[in-house]
Amino acid sequence: MNSRSRDPSVIYVGRKPPMNYVLGIITSFGRSNTKTVTLKARGQAITTAVDAAEIVRHRFMRNLNVDKITIGTEEIQQEEGGTRNVSTMEITLTRAPSTKKEAKKESKKKKSTPPKPSPELTSIEGIGAKSAEKLKSCGVNSARDLANADPKELSDKLKTSEKRVSKWIDEAKKALKH
Numbered sequence: 001m002n003s004r005s006r007d008p009s010v011i012y013v014g015r016k017p018p019m020n021y022v023l024g025i026i027t028s029f030g031r032s033n034t035k036t037v038t039l040k041a042r043g044q045a046i047t048t049a050v051d052a053a054e055i056v057r058h059r060f061m062r063n064l065n066v067d068k069i070t071i072g073t074e075e076i077q078q079e080e081g082g083t084r085n086v087s088t089m090e091i092t093l094t095r096a097p098s099t100k101k102e103a104k105k106e107s108k109k110k111k112s113t114p115p116k117p118s119p120e121l122t123s124i125e126g127i128g129a130k131s132a133e134k135l136k137s138c139g140v141n142s143a144r145d146l147a148n149a150d151p152k153e154l155s156d157k158l159k160t161s162e163k164r165v166s167k168w169i170d171e172a173k174k175a176l177k178h
Helices: 018-030 045-060 100-112 129-137 143-147 151-158 162-177
Strands: 010-012 036-042 064-077 083-095
Touching: 010 018, 018 036, 018 045, 036 045, 045 064, 045 083, 129 151, 143 162, 151 162
Parallel strands: 010 036
Antiparallel strands: 036 083, 064 083
C-alpha cells in the first residue's frame, strides 16, 4: 500500500476530469468524523484542483470554506538528467460548523421561499443556441452559473473575448434580478 492511499482526507489531483475529484471530496466529507479534506496537486493539475474545490463549494456543499492554501515548488529529477521545477498547491477545505439554530432557520427559509428557477442561457441577450452549447460544455448550464462565472477564466475556455463574456455575465445578473 503506498502512502497516497492511507489518509482518506487527502485527495491527490491528477489528469482526471474535475467531477471525479468533486465526487471524492463529497465522499470524504460524507464520513461523519471528517472535518477537513486536503486537495494536493502539482503542475497542470493545479487548475483541476481549484475547479473541483469551487464546484463543490458553489454547487454541492455551500457550508465548505477554504481553510488554507499552500503553494510551493518541487524539484523533479528528469530522465535525461538534470532537474526541473514544478509548482505545487494544497487546498484545505473545512466544513463550517452548523448549529441547530442555524439549521432550523435555514429549513424555515427553504420552506417559505422556494428558489426561483434560473432563466435558460438562450434567454440572455447575445446568447444563441451555439453559444449556449459552448457554455454548457464549459460547465455553465444556467444563467445563475453564468452570473457567478469569472469572465477571464470563461473567455479563455471559450476562446472568445473577455468583453463579450463580461457582457453575457452582466445580462445574466440582470435576468436573475427580475
